[in-house]
Amino acid sequence: MRSVITRALLLAAGLVTVAFLATAGFLVFTQAASEASSADQRDVAVVAAVLAVSADADDIRGTIARTAAGAEGRLSVVLADGTRLGAGGGSPVASVDGAVVSVVPAAVPFPFGTLSLVLGVAVVALGVAVWLGHRPFTSVLNALRVLASSAGRRVRLTGPQELEALAGSINAATERTSSLLAKEREMIADVSHRLRTPLAALRLDADAVGSGPVADRIRSAVSTLGHDVDRIIQALQPEEGSSASTCDVASVVEARMAFWSAHAANQGRMLEVDVGEPAWVPLAPDALGAVVDALLENVFRHTPVAAPVGVSVVRHAGWVTLVVEDGGTGVADPSSALHRGSSGGGSTGLGLDIARAAAEATGGTIHLERGRLGGARVRLRFGEANSHHSPASPRAWRLWRGHP
Structure with missing residues:
Protein backbone atom coordinates (compact mmCIF):
# COMPACT_ATOMS: atom_id res chain seq x y z
CA MET A 1 0.00 0.00 0.00
CA ARG A 2 2.82 2.38 0.84
CA SER A 3 4.41 1.81 -2.57
CA VAL A 4 1.08 2.56 -4.28
CA ILE A 5 0.79 5.84 -2.36
CA THR A 6 4.41 6.70 -3.20
CA ARG A 7 3.84 6.09 -6.91
CA ALA A 8 0.69 8.20 -6.86
CA LEU A 9 2.46 11.06 -5.08
CA LEU A 10 5.44 10.86 -7.43
CA LEU A 11 3.14 10.94 -10.45
CA ALA A 12 1.17 13.94 -9.19
CA ALA A 13 4.20 15.86 -7.95
CA GLY A 14 6.17 14.92 -11.08
CA LEU A 15 3.51 16.38 -13.36
CA VAL A 16 3.51 19.60 -11.31
CA THR A 17 7.32 19.70 -11.47
CA VAL A 18 7.36 19.26 -15.26
CA ALA A 19 4.79 22.03 -15.66
CA PHE A 20 6.82 24.25 -13.33
CA LEU A 21 10.09 23.61 -15.22
CA ALA A 22 8.46 24.26 -18.60
CA THR A 23 6.96 27.53 -17.38
CA ALA A 24 10.19 28.62 -15.70
CA GLY A 25 12.24 27.81 -18.82
CA PHE A 26 9.88 29.80 -21.03
CA LEU A 27 9.97 32.80 -18.70
CA VAL A 28 13.77 32.73 -18.33
CA PHE A 29 14.28 32.46 -22.10
CA THR A 30 11.79 35.26 -22.76
CA GLN A 31 13.56 37.47 -20.19
CA ALA A 32 16.94 36.83 -21.79
CA ALA A 33 15.59 37.66 -25.26
CA SER A 34 14.02 40.86 -23.93
CA GLU A 35 17.30 41.94 -22.30
CA ALA A 36 19.23 41.28 -25.53
CA SER A 37 16.71 43.34 -27.54
CA SER A 38 16.92 46.21 -25.03
CA ALA A 39 20.73 46.21 -25.29
CA ASP A 40 20.53 46.46 -29.08
CA GLN A 41 18.07 49.32 -28.79
CA ARG A 42 20.47 51.18 -26.50
CA ASP A 43 23.34 50.73 -28.99
CA VAL A 44 21.12 52.03 -31.81
CA ALA A 45 20.16 55.03 -29.69
CA VAL A 46 23.85 55.88 -29.05
CA VAL A 47 24.68 55.77 -32.77
CA ALA A 48 21.57 57.79 -33.65
CA ALA A 49 22.58 60.46 -31.13
CA VAL A 50 25.98 60.84 -32.80
CA LEU A 51 24.35 61.00 -36.23
CA ALA A 52 22.15 63.83 -35.02
CA VAL A 53 25.17 66.09 -34.25
CA SER A 54 27.83 64.89 -36.70
CA ALA A 55 28.04 63.50 -40.22
CA ASP A 56 31.78 62.71 -39.98
CA ALA A 57 32.34 59.11 -41.08
CA ASP A 58 35.25 58.55 -38.69
CA ASP A 59 33.20 59.70 -35.65
CA ILE A 60 30.33 57.47 -36.62
CA ARG A 61 32.66 54.51 -37.30
CA GLY A 62 34.28 54.95 -33.88
CA THR A 63 30.90 55.13 -32.15
CA ILE A 64 29.78 51.93 -33.86
CA ALA A 65 32.96 50.15 -32.73
CA ARG A 66 32.37 51.18 -29.10
CA THR A 67 28.87 49.60 -28.99
CA ALA A 68 28.40 45.92 -28.13
CA ALA A 69 26.36 45.23 -31.27
CA GLY A 70 28.97 47.03 -33.43
CA ALA A 71 31.86 45.14 -31.85
CA GLU A 72 30.02 41.89 -32.65
CA GLY A 73 29.53 43.00 -36.28
CA ARG A 74 25.79 43.24 -36.00
CA LEU A 75 25.29 47.06 -36.30
CA SER A 76 25.72 49.17 -39.44
CA VAL A 77 24.88 52.68 -40.71
CA VAL A 78 24.07 53.69 -44.28
CA LEU A 79 24.66 57.41 -44.76
CA ALA A 80 22.51 59.62 -46.95
CA ASP A 81 25.08 59.39 -49.76
CA GLY A 82 24.96 55.57 -49.70
CA THR A 83 28.16 54.99 -47.75
CA ARG A 84 27.94 51.93 -45.44
CA LEU A 85 29.72 52.11 -42.12
CA GLY A 86 30.09 49.01 -39.94
CA ALA A 87 29.32 45.38 -40.66
CA GLY A 88 25.99 43.60 -40.68
CA GLY A 89 22.96 43.99 -42.81
CA GLY A 90 20.06 43.73 -40.48
CA SER A 91 16.67 45.31 -40.59
CA PRO A 92 16.50 49.13 -40.36
CA VAL A 93 15.83 50.27 -36.82
CA ALA A 94 16.27 54.07 -36.87
CA SER A 95 16.72 56.94 -39.42
CA VAL A 96 18.44 60.25 -38.73
CA ASP A 97 18.80 63.00 -41.43
CA GLY A 98 18.67 60.42 -44.23
CA ALA A 99 21.09 58.03 -42.51
CA VAL A 100 19.66 54.57 -41.65
CA VAL A 101 20.81 52.52 -38.62
CA SER A 102 20.38 48.71 -38.94
CA VAL A 103 21.05 45.90 -36.44
CA VAL A 104 21.02 42.12 -36.65
CA PRO A 105 19.20 40.60 -33.60
CA ALA A 106 21.57 38.84 -31.21
CA ALA A 107 21.34 35.07 -30.74
CA VAL A 108 19.90 34.48 -27.27
CA PRO A 109 21.91 31.82 -25.38
CA PHE A 110 19.94 29.12 -23.55
CA PRO A 111 20.08 29.84 -19.79
CA PHE A 112 21.49 26.47 -18.68
CA GLY A 113 22.84 27.79 -15.41
CA THR A 114 19.58 29.34 -14.32
CA LEU A 115 17.55 26.31 -15.36
CA SER A 116 19.97 23.97 -13.54
CA LEU A 117 19.37 25.91 -10.37
CA VAL A 118 15.61 25.78 -10.94
CA LEU A 119 15.80 22.03 -11.62
CA GLY A 120 17.70 21.44 -8.37
CA VAL A 121 15.10 23.36 -6.41
CA ALA A 122 12.31 21.40 -8.16
CA VAL A 123 13.88 18.01 -7.29
CA VAL A 124 14.23 18.98 -3.63
CA ALA A 125 10.64 20.23 -3.62
CA LEU A 126 9.51 16.95 -5.20
CA GLY A 127 11.14 14.90 -2.43
CA VAL A 128 9.67 17.12 0.28
CA ALA A 129 6.23 16.89 -1.35
CA VAL A 130 6.34 13.08 -1.38
CA TRP A 131 7.51 12.98 2.25
CA LEU A 132 4.81 15.38 3.38
CA GLY A 133 2.21 13.58 1.24
CA HIS A 134 2.79 10.35 3.17
CA ARG A 135 1.95 11.90 6.51
CA PRO A 136 -1.85 12.06 6.07
CA PHE A 137 -1.82 8.35 5.10
CA THR A 138 0.09 7.21 8.20
CA SER A 139 -3.05 6.41 10.19
CA VAL A 140 -4.56 4.58 7.21
CA LEU A 141 -1.45 2.45 6.69
CA ASN A 142 -1.24 1.62 10.40
CA ALA A 143 -4.90 0.60 10.41
CA LEU A 144 -4.39 -1.62 7.35
CA ARG A 145 -1.40 -3.29 9.03
CA VAL A 146 -3.55 -4.04 12.05
CA LEU A 147 -6.23 -5.53 9.79
CA ALA A 148 -3.66 -7.64 7.93
CA SER A 149 -2.21 -9.03 11.17
CA SER A 150 -5.55 -9.70 12.89
CA ALA A 151 -6.58 -12.87 11.10
CA GLY A 152 -8.54 -15.11 13.44
CA ARG A 153 -8.86 -12.58 16.27
CA ARG A 154 -10.82 -9.48 17.10
CA VAL A 155 -9.68 -6.31 15.36
CA ARG A 156 -9.09 -3.17 17.40
CA LEU A 157 -7.91 -0.09 15.53
CA THR A 158 -8.23 3.66 15.34
CA GLY A 159 -8.18 5.49 12.06
CA PRO A 160 -10.53 6.75 9.37
CA GLN A 161 -14.19 6.08 9.98
CA GLU A 162 -14.45 3.85 6.93
CA LEU A 163 -11.70 1.54 8.20
CA GLU A 164 -13.22 1.44 11.67
CA ALA A 165 -16.53 0.42 10.09
CA LEU A 166 -14.70 -2.26 8.08
CA ALA A 167 -13.07 -3.55 11.25
CA GLY A 168 -16.50 -3.74 12.90
CA SER A 169 -17.84 -5.74 9.96
CA ILE A 170 -14.87 -8.12 10.11
CA ASN A 171 -15.37 -8.62 13.84
CA ALA A 172 -19.06 -9.36 13.33
CA ALA A 173 -18.32 -11.83 10.54
CA THR A 174 -15.64 -13.53 12.66
CA GLU A 175 -17.98 -13.88 15.62
CA ARG A 176 -20.73 -15.24 13.39
CA THR A 177 -18.35 -17.75 11.79
CA SER A 178 -17.02 -18.86 15.18
CA SER A 179 -20.57 -19.32 16.43
CA LEU A 180 -21.54 -21.39 13.40
CA LEU A 181 -18.41 -23.55 13.69
CA ALA A 182 -19.07 -24.13 17.38
CA LYS A 183 -22.65 -25.16 16.67
CA GLU A 184 -21.51 -27.48 13.89
CA ARG A 185 -18.95 -29.13 16.13
CA GLU A 186 -21.54 -29.56 18.87
CA MET A 187 -24.00 -31.08 16.40
CA ILE A 188 -21.41 -33.51 15.00
CA ALA A 189 -20.29 -34.49 18.49
CA ASP A 190 -23.87 -35.02 19.63
CA VAL A 191 -24.78 -37.13 16.59
CA SER A 192 -21.59 -39.16 16.88
CA HIS A 193 -22.16 -39.92 20.54
CA ARG A 194 -25.78 -40.85 19.88
CA LEU A 195 -24.61 -43.34 17.27
CA ARG A 196 -22.64 -45.29 19.87
CA THR A 197 -25.73 -46.93 21.37
CA PRO A 198 -27.15 -48.36 18.11
CA LEU A 199 -23.61 -49.33 17.09
CA ALA A 200 -23.22 -51.34 20.26
CA ALA A 201 -26.53 -53.08 19.50
CA LEU A 202 -25.40 -53.76 15.91
CA ARG A 203 -22.17 -55.31 17.16
CA LEU A 204 -24.12 -57.69 19.39
CA ASP A 205 -26.50 -58.59 16.56
CA ALA A 206 -23.60 -59.11 14.15
CA ASP A 207 -21.91 -61.45 16.60
CA ALA A 208 -25.17 -63.39 16.91
CA VAL A 209 -25.56 -63.84 13.15
CA GLY A 210 -23.04 -66.62 13.03
CA SER A 211 -20.49 -67.29 10.31
CA GLY A 212 -20.47 -66.95 6.57
CA PRO A 213 -19.63 -64.31 3.93
CA VAL A 214 -22.70 -62.20 4.63
CA ALA A 215 -22.07 -62.21 8.36
CA ASP A 216 -18.42 -61.31 7.81
CA ARG A 217 -19.41 -58.35 5.61
CA ILE A 218 -21.91 -57.15 8.22
CA ARG A 219 -19.32 -57.35 10.98
CA SER A 220 -16.76 -55.58 8.78
CA ALA A 221 -19.23 -52.80 7.96
CA VAL A 222 -20.18 -52.35 11.62
CA SER A 223 -16.51 -52.27 12.62
CA THR A 224 -15.75 -49.69 9.93
CA LEU A 225 -18.68 -47.55 11.02
CA GLY A 226 -17.57 -47.70 14.62
CA HIS A 227 -14.04 -46.72 13.61
CA ASP A 228 -15.36 -43.76 11.60
CA VAL A 229 -17.47 -42.56 14.51
CA ASP A 230 -14.45 -42.74 16.83
CA ARG A 231 -12.37 -40.84 14.28
CA ILE A 232 -15.02 -38.09 14.00
CA ILE A 233 -15.10 -37.65 17.76
CA GLN A 234 -11.30 -37.53 17.93
CA ALA A 235 -11.18 -34.97 15.13
CA LEU A 236 -13.35 -32.63 17.21
CA GLN A 237 -10.64 -32.44 19.86
CA PRO A 238 -7.87 -29.84 19.42
CA GLU A 239 -4.63 -31.38 18.20
CA GLU A 240 -1.27 -30.26 19.55
CA GLY A 241 1.97 -30.77 17.71
CA SER A 242 0.36 -32.73 14.89
CA SER A 243 2.53 -33.15 11.82
CA ALA A 244 1.52 -33.45 8.21
Missing part, protein backbone atom coordinates in the same frame (compact mmCIF):
# COMPACT_ATOMS: atom_id res chain seq x y z
CA SER A 245 0.69 -36.99 7.05
CA THR A 246 1.12 -38.59 3.67
CA CYS A 247 -0.32 -41.72 2.14
CA ASP A 248 -0.09 -43.79 -1.02
CA VAL A 249 -3.31 -43.35 -2.98
CA ALA A 250 -2.88 -46.67 -4.75
CA SER A 251 -2.51 -48.58 -1.47
CA VAL A 252 -5.46 -46.84 0.19
CA VAL A 253 -7.72 -47.43 -2.82
CA GLU A 254 -6.73 -51.11 -2.99
CA ALA A 255 -7.44 -51.52 0.72
CA ARG A 256 -10.88 -49.91 0.50
CA MET A 257 -11.77 -51.80 -2.69
CA ALA A 258 -11.42 -55.08 -0.79
CA PHE A 259 -14.66 -54.11 0.97
CA TRP A 260 -16.43 -52.51 -2.00
CA SER A 261 -15.51 -55.36 -4.38
CA ALA A 262 -17.39 -57.80 -2.13
CA HIS A 263 -20.32 -55.43 -2.04
CA ALA A 264 -20.29 -55.12 -5.84
CA ALA A 265 -20.10 -58.88 -6.28
CA ASN A 266 -23.09 -59.31 -3.96
CA GLN A 267 -25.11 -56.93 -6.17
CA GLY A 268 -23.87 -58.37 -9.44
CA ARG A 269 -22.14 -55.15 -10.49
CA MET A 270 -19.19 -55.05 -12.84
CA LEU A 271 -16.33 -53.32 -11.01
CA GLU A 272 -13.18 -52.08 -12.77
CA VAL A 273 -10.18 -51.10 -10.63
CA ASP A 274 -6.92 -49.68 -12.00
CA VAL A 275 -4.62 -48.13 -9.38
CA GLY A 276 -1.33 -48.05 -11.30
CA GLU A 277 1.94 -47.10 -9.61
CA PRO A 278 2.36 -45.75 -6.05
CA ALA A 279 1.34 -42.11 -5.78
CA TRP A 280 1.81 -40.18 -2.53
CA VAL A 281 -0.34 -37.24 -1.48
CA PRO A 282 -0.24 -35.04 1.67
CA LEU A 283 -3.30 -36.61 3.31
CA ALA A 284 -3.75 -39.03 6.20
CA PRO A 285 -4.72 -42.56 5.10
CA ASP A 286 -7.98 -42.36 7.06
CA ALA A 287 -8.89 -39.07 5.37
CA LEU A 288 -8.30 -40.48 1.89
CA GLY A 289 -10.12 -43.69 2.82
CA ALA A 290 -13.11 -41.62 3.88
CA VAL A 291 -13.07 -39.92 0.44
CA VAL A 292 -13.08 -43.28 -1.38
CA ASP A 293 -15.87 -44.60 0.85
CA ALA A 294 -17.95 -41.46 0.42
CA LEU A 295 -17.72 -41.55 -3.38
CA LEU A 296 -18.45 -45.26 -3.69
CA GLU A 297 -21.28 -45.06 -1.20
CA ASN A 298 -22.88 -42.42 -3.44
CA VAL A 299 -22.51 -44.75 -6.43
CA PHE A 300 -23.96 -47.83 -4.68
CA ARG A 301 -26.81 -45.84 -3.15
CA HIS A 302 -27.93 -43.75 -6.13
CA THR A 303 -27.38 -46.01 -9.17
CA PRO A 304 -29.21 -49.15 -10.32
CA VAL A 305 -27.92 -52.44 -8.94
CA ALA A 306 -26.58 -53.59 -12.30
CA ALA A 307 -24.82 -50.31 -13.13
CA PRO A 308 -21.06 -50.80 -13.64
CA VAL A 309 -18.49 -48.95 -11.52
CA GLY A 310 -14.96 -47.86 -12.41
CA VAL A 311 -12.17 -46.69 -10.08
CA SER A 312 -8.75 -45.61 -11.31
CA VAL A 313 -5.66 -43.74 -10.08
CA VAL A 314 -3.28 -41.88 -12.41
CA ARG A 315 -0.07 -40.04 -11.51
CA HIS A 316 1.09 -37.31 -13.90
CA ALA A 317 3.13 -34.07 -13.77
CA GLY A 318 2.96 -33.54 -10.03
CA TRP A 319 -0.73 -34.45 -9.76
CA VAL A 320 -2.49 -37.63 -8.64
CA THR A 321 -5.94 -38.14 -10.16
CA LEU A 322 -8.55 -40.38 -8.55
CA VAL A 323 -11.52 -41.16 -10.81
CA VAL A 324 -14.77 -42.79 -9.67
CA GLU A 325 -17.40 -43.27 -12.38
CA ASP A 326 -20.56 -45.25 -12.85
CA GLY A 327 -23.08 -46.37 -15.46
CA GLY A 328 -26.07 -44.75 -13.80
CA THR A 329 -28.28 -41.90 -14.95
CA GLY A 330 -25.90 -39.16 -13.82
CA VAL A 331 -26.40 -36.13 -11.61
CA ALA A 332 -29.78 -34.43 -11.89
CA ASP A 333 -28.52 -30.95 -10.92
CA PRO A 334 -24.74 -30.66 -11.47
CA SER A 335 -24.82 -26.90 -10.78
CA SER A 336 -25.51 -27.54 -7.08
CA ALA A 337 -24.01 -31.00 -6.70
CA LEU A 338 -20.83 -29.67 -5.14
CA HIS A 339 -22.65 -27.49 -2.62
CA ARG A 340 -22.62 -28.86 0.87
CA GLY A 341 -26.08 -29.92 2.02
CA SER A 342 -27.48 -30.36 -1.49
CA SER A 343 -26.63 -33.03 -4.04
CA GLY A 344 -29.67 -32.82 -6.26
CA GLY A 345 -30.22 -36.55 -5.73
CA GLY A 346 -32.13 -36.67 -2.48
CA SER A 347 -29.04 -36.94 -0.26
CA THR A 348 -27.17 -34.50 1.98
CA GLY A 349 -24.37 -33.89 -0.49
CA LEU A 350 -21.74 -34.44 2.21
CA GLY A 351 -19.97 -37.14 0.19
CA LEU A 352 -18.91 -34.78 -2.59
CA ASP A 353 -18.15 -32.09 -0.03
CA ILE A 354 -15.78 -34.44 1.81
CA ALA A 355 -14.06 -35.24 -1.49
CA ARG A 356 -13.83 -31.57 -2.48
CA ALA A 357 -12.34 -30.57 0.89
CA ALA A 358 -9.71 -33.31 0.68
CA ALA A 359 -8.67 -32.35 -2.86
CA GLU A 360 -8.48 -28.64 -2.07
CA ALA A 361 -6.43 -29.38 1.07
CA THR A 362 -3.65 -30.54 -1.29
CA GLY A 363 -4.10 -27.62 -3.69
CA GLY A 364 -6.13 -29.72 -6.09
CA THR A 365 -9.57 -29.66 -7.68
CA ILE A 366 -12.75 -31.66 -8.05
CA HIS A 367 -14.44 -32.15 -11.44
CA LEU A 368 -17.94 -33.52 -12.02
CA GLU A 369 -18.43 -34.81 -15.56
CA ARG A 370 -20.17 -37.42 -17.69
CA GLY A 371 -18.00 -40.52 -17.77
CA ARG A 372 -17.25 -43.18 -20.35
CA LEU A 373 -19.67 -45.60 -18.61
CA GLY A 374 -22.54 -43.25 -19.37
CA GLY A 375 -23.18 -41.91 -15.87
CA ALA A 376 -21.45 -39.52 -13.53
CA ARG A 377 -17.70 -39.30 -13.21
CA VAL A 378 -16.06 -37.65 -10.21
CA ARG A 379 -12.46 -36.73 -10.94
CA LEU A 380 -10.30 -35.64 -8.02
CA ARG A 381 -6.91 -34.03 -8.62
CA PHE A 382 -4.61 -34.20 -5.59
CA GLY A 383 -1.35 -32.31 -5.40
CA GLU A 384 1.42 -34.90 -5.19
CA ALA A 385 3.47 -34.86 -1.98
CA ASN A 386 6.96 -33.32 -2.20
CA SER A 387 6.45 -32.42 -5.85
CA HIS A 388 6.23 -29.11 -7.70
CA HIS A 389 3.09 -28.66 -9.75
CA SER A 390 1.53 -25.71 -11.50
CA PRO A 391 -1.49 -24.05 -9.85
CA ALA A 392 -4.74 -25.88 -10.39
CA SER A 393 -7.67 -24.62 -12.40
CA PRO A 394 -10.77 -23.23 -10.62
CA ARG A 395 -11.23 -25.49 -7.64
CA ALA A 396 -14.77 -26.72 -8.21
CA TRP A 397 -15.69 -27.61 -11.78
CA ARG A 398 -19.24 -28.57 -12.70
CA LEU A 399 -19.06 -29.99 -16.21
CA TRP A 400 -22.05 -31.77 -17.67
CA ARG A 401 -22.15 -32.32 -21.39
CA GLY A 402 -25.66 -33.65 -21.55
CA HIS A 403 -26.95 -37.12 -22.29
CA PRO A 404 -25.33 -39.00 -25.13
